[in-house]
Amino acid sequence: MTFFQQSRVRLVIAVLCLFAVGIGVWYWATSGRESTDDAQLDAHVTQISARVPGTVTKVAVEDNQVVDAGTVLIQLDPRDYQVAVDKARAELADAEATAVAAQNTVPIASTTATTGVVTARGGVMQAESGVTAAEKEIEAARARLVSAQARLREVEANAAKASRDVERLRGLLAKDEISQQQFDNATASAQAQTAAADSARSQVAEAEAGIRVAESKLAQSRAGEQQAHAELQSAQTAPSQIAATKARASSAEAHAAQARATLAQAELNLQYTTVKAPARGVVSRKGVNVGQVVQSGQALLAIVLVDDVWVTANFKETQLKEVRPGQRAKVTVDAFGRDYTGKVDSIAGATGARFSLLPPENATGNFVKVVQRVPVKIVLDPGQDPEHLLRPGMSVTPTIYFK
Numbered sequence: 001m002t003f004f005q006q007s008r009v010r011l012v013i014a015v016l017c018l019f020a021v022g023i024g025v026w027y028w029a030t031s032g033r034e035s036t037d038d039a040q041l042d043a044h045v046t047q048i049s050a051r052v053p054g055t056v057t058k059v060a061v062e063d064n065q066v067v068d069a070g071t072v073l074i075q076l077d078p079r080d081y082q083v084a085v086d087k088a089r090a091e092l093a094d095a096e097a098t099a100v101a102a103q104n105t106v107p108i109a110s111t112t113a114t115t116g117v118v119t120a121r122g123g124v125m126q127a128e129s130g131v132t133a134a135e136k137e138i139e140a141a142r143a144r145l146v147s148a149q150a151r152l153r154e155v156e157a158n159a160a161k162a163s164r165d166v167e168r169l170r171g172l173l174a175k176d177e178i179s180q181q182q183f184d185n186a187t188a189s190a191q192a193q194t195a196a197a198d199s200a201r202s203q204v205a206e207a208e209a210g211i212r213v214a215e216s217k218l219a220q221s222r223a224g225e226q227q228a229h230a231e232l233q234s235a236q237t238a239p240s241q242i243a244a245t246k247a248r249a250s251s252a253e254a255h256a257a258q259a260r261a262t263l264a265q266a267e268l269n270l271q272y273t274t275v276k277a278p279a280r281g282v283v284s285r286k287g288v289n290v291g292q293v294v295q296s297g298q299a300l301l302a303i304v305l306v307d308d309v310w311v312t313a314n315f316k317e318t319q320l321k322e323v324r325p326g327q328r329a330k331v332t333v334d335a336f337g338r339d340y341t342g343k344v345d346s347i348a349g350a351t352g353a354r355f356s357l358l359p360p361e362n363a364t365g366n367f368v369k370v371v372q373r374v375p376v377k378i379v380l381d382p383g384q385d386p387e388h389l390l391r392p393g394m395s396v397t398p399t400i401y402f403k
Contacts, residue, residue: 034323035399038373039313041333043392044305046279048073049297051272052081056292063286066388067277067303074288074300076273085270088263095256102249134221138214145207148200155197163194281305282388306388309380311342313398314352314373322402323347329378332397333390341381344400348375376400 054076061073281303288300311331315323323344331340351372353359378398380390 032403033399033401034315034319035397036313036315036319037395037397038315039311039331039396039398041309041390041392041394041396042312043309045284045392046281046303046305047299048275048277048301048303049299050074050076050275050294051296052076052269053295054078054080054273054293056288056290056294059286059288059290061283061286061301063283065283067281067283069277069279071277072274073277073283074275076275076294078270078273081266081270081273084266085263088259088266092256092259092263095252095259099249099252099256102252105249134214134217137217138211141207141210141214145204145211148203148207151200151203155193155200158193158196161193275300277303279303279305280307304392306390309385309390309392310345311378311380311396311398313376313378313396315376317351317372317374320347320374320376323376323400328401330399330401331378331380332399334395334397336389340384342378342398343381345377345379348377350374 056074057077058075059073060075061067061071067073284302284304286301288294294300311329325344325346327344329342329344331342332338333340351374353372378400
């Protein structure tokens with residue numbers, strides 16, 4: 001073999017060695033990692049809106065301004081809501097006063113109802129005693145009437161007999177068959193019997209009047225008894241009356257609670273006239289000005305929470321064979337040419353195409369296989385962006401290391 005041929009063999013061997021080394025270096029550089037340039041930074045974007053309608057009196061921030069949590073962003077005119085608070089407070093005071101008065105009537109009603117039952121029962125017993133006494137008085141008056149009528153019949157019989165004796169003796173006196181003294185005695189006896197009859201008639205009339213008086217008393221006693229029973233029945237409704245009083249007290253307390261809730265809502269609405277930042281971030285897309293009338297839920301501006309930025313990397317489905325949550329990653333930001341470290345947080349539950357507005361669907365049977373992209377969330381290690389230079393939407397190139 002000539003020197004020239006030996007040189008050519010050595011050159012080919014050197015080229016083959018270099019090629020083998022290049023293949024090895026390339027394999028070493030590309031194995032154990034996956035990378036994509038279809039990635040960007042993401043962050044939470046909070047849309048700020050008013051919770052109550054009103055007129056904007058102050059806009060305290062500008063676009064791209066950094067604000068802390070609790071910073072006043074927008075002030076609405078609070079006067080209408082202050083009037084609502086004052087009105088709710090007045091209604092609450094009235095409702096609480098009514099509730100207190102209703103609660104105080106409950107023990108009074110209970111005591112009055114119990115006393116009323118006892119008094120009504122005593123009245124019934126007294127009325128029944130009056131009826132019994134009146135009935136006995138009528139019986140006594142009727143007995144006196146019977147006795148007086150019997151006495152009257154006896155006296156009238158004696159008076160009639162005495163009158164007949166006087167008429168008979170008058171004829172004998174004319175014939176001088178009896179003495180004048182006998183005739184005078186008979187006449188006096190007849191007059192006495194007539195007086196006794198008049199007295200007996202008076203006793204009968206008095207007995208009849210007594211019966212009428214006793215019957216009147218009985219009628220009054222029975223009327224009083226009926227009234228006493230009616231009062232007792234009314235008093236026996238005390239539990240229902242007490243329950244009704246307690247129900248009115250409960251209703252008044254419920255009305256007071258409703259007034260408290262109304263006041264609380266009015267105070268909340270008054271607080272809602274001051275729109276504050278919910279978290280620290282950068283103001284963006286400000287679309288509100290002083291004097292503008294806004295409605296509840298209307299978007300006014302957005303706050304980008306730059307303290308919590310992550311990477312959404314759309315890897316090909318063929319690249320995810322060995323990707324797992326927790327693997328370390330390196331993120332190169334195109335805007336700064338700087339690398340950031342992080343780790344895989346999670347893998348999306350579906351491909352990006354599935355979340356698009358019009359997901360692809362092949363219902364015709366003409367299927368063309370296209371490699372899909374799956375979003376992978378990569379979180380950055382804390383403390384790498386103290387100046388908060390990273391912004392959502394920036395392009396990045398993440399690399400995930402398997403080893």
